[in-house]
Amino acid sequence: MNTLSSAQNPALKHLAKLLQSGRARRQHGQAVFEGVHLLSACLDSGIRPLKVYVPAHRFSQPETSALLARLAANDVVQVGGEALQKITSLTDAEEITALIALPPVPAFDGGADCVVLERIQDPGNIGTILRSAAAAGVKQVVLDKGCADIWSPKVLRAGMGAHFLLQLHSGVDLPAWRQHCRVPLLATALHTDSISLYDCRLSAPTAWLFGNEGSGVSPAMQEVADGLVHIPMLGATESLNVAMAATVCLFEQMRQRMAAA
Numbered sequence: 730m731n732t733l734s735s736a737q738n739p740a741l742k743h744l745a746k747l748l749q750s751g752r753a754r755r756q757h758g759q760a761v762f763e764g765v766h767l768l769s770a771c772l773d774s775g776i777r778p779l780k781v782y783v784p785a786h787r788f789s790q791p792e793t794s795a796l797l798a799r800l801a802a803n804d805v806v807q808v809g810g811e812a813l814q815k816i817t818s819l820t821d822a823e824e825i826t827a828l829i830a831l832p833p834v835p836a837f838d839g840g841a842d843c844v845v846l847e848r849i850q851d852p853g854n855i856g857t858i859l860r861s862a863a864a865a866g867v868k869q870v871v872l873d874k875g876c877a878d879i880w881s882p883k884v885l886r887a888g889m890g891a892h893f894l895l896q897l898h899s900g901v902d903l904p905a906w907r908q909h910c911r912v913p914l915l916a917t918a919l920h921t922d923s924i925s926l927y928d929c930r931l932s933a934p935t936a937w938l939f940g941n942e943g944s945g946v947s948p949a950m951q952e953v954a955d956g957l958v959h960i961p962m963l964g965a966t967e968s969l970n971v972a973m974a975a976t977v978c979l980f981e982q983m984r985q986r987m988a989a990a
Contacts, residue, residue, distance in 0.1 A: 732785055733808040736815035741808070744782070744828060745816035751878035758831045760880040763817065763824045765792055770890025771829065772799050778827040782808045787825065796825075831880060835896045839911040842867045842934045844979070847903060847950055848875035848941040849971060855879060856887020857972035858939065863891040865979035867937075871906060872899045875941075907953050912936050916946045916954035917974055919967070923957035931982040932989055939975050 733741060746753040747761045754760050759779070762771070771778060781800060785807050787793045797805055813826065837843075844862045849855055855877055862870055872879055879899045885892060898906075907914070915929070916938040938954060940946030951957060960969060960977050969977070 733782070733806060734812055736812045738812070740780070740806070741782075741812055741816055744826065747828070748816065748882055751881060754831070754878065754880050759828060760831055760885070761826060761828055761882065762885045763826050763882065764886070765796060765825055767885060767890060768796055768825055768827050770893050771827065772796070773890075774893035776829060776832065776893060778804065778829050780804055780806055780828045782806045782813070782826040782828075784808060784810045784813060784825075786810075793825065832897075834898060837871070837896075837898055837906075837909060838869065839909045840934060841869060841912070842982075843869035843871055843910070843912075843936045844975065845871045845873075845903065845906075845914070845936055845938045846876050846940075847873050847938065847946055848944075849939065850875075850877050851942055852877050852881055852883035853887045854942065854970070854972040856884045856889070856891070858975045859884075859888040859891035859895060861972070861976040861979050863894040865983045867979060867982075868894075869896045870898070871901050871903075872897075873903045874900050903950060904953070907950075910936050913955040914938055914953070915956045915958050915978075916940070916951055917959065917978065918946055918951055918957040919959055920951070920957045923959040926958050926960050926978060926981055929956075929958060929981075931985045935982065937975065937978055937982075939971050942971055 744761050747757065747759055768781065781804055783793065783797070783805060844858060844867055846855065846858065859870060876899070877884060879897055912934040914936045938946055938950060960974055
């Protein structure tokens with residue numbers, strides 16, 4: 730097998746653009762992920778990568794061999810570590826790198842559970858919320874235009890494969906989306922009119938709205954929510970990180986439903 734040894738190779742330059750630019754990802758309808766775990770999650774979900782770039786020395790590793798056996802031979806490209814080092818978003822250029830076509834956007838089900846994110850900027854927060862949604866059995870995630878790119882390398886790493894378990898709707902105009910949501914919309918807010926999470930009855934489908942790390946859910950979206958919810962805290966801390974707050978809310982919903990089953 731020939732080895733790509735130069736970062737100036739057109740295929741590797743294309744990967745570099747996709748890793749660096751959300752605009753390029755949108756323009757080409759493609760994304761890049763790095764690491765064995767993400768490749769395994771991708772294959773388990775039934776998504777076939779367009780190409781998989783593998784450092785030469787990794788072909789002999791059992792974990793890598795098992796994954797590559799699930800791919801067509803012409804989908805695998807051997808690449809030099811020095812070439813990968815120049816384009817990777819990681820500090821370690823020894824990881825498998827895969828190119829995928831972005832999945833088609835599914836139709837939104839206005840009668841089902843969903844998580845809605847407004848102006849969340851930190852990729853780690855978005856990825857963690859995706860993982861929590863998938864773990865809590867919520868399949869739909871809606872992100873407005875002010876959120877960080879859901880297919881960026883940092884969000885993909887933080888999501889740990891959750892992207893492949895969810896129906897993702899990004900770049901959404903939330904006021905327009907609100908017209909299609911037929912379930913109660915609950916917004917987390919530190920507000921005098923908010924109710925305790927533990928007083929909410931969460932057996933029916935629900936839309937959860939989580940807002941910006943600094944300013945929370947916007948006043949405009951609070952106005953169109955069906956309820957404002959806060960998480961009770963006994964300590965002196967005023968608020969939780971948005972990803973932690975989302976996890977608490979989603980697992981309280983799951984707990985109530987499991988208890989009622």
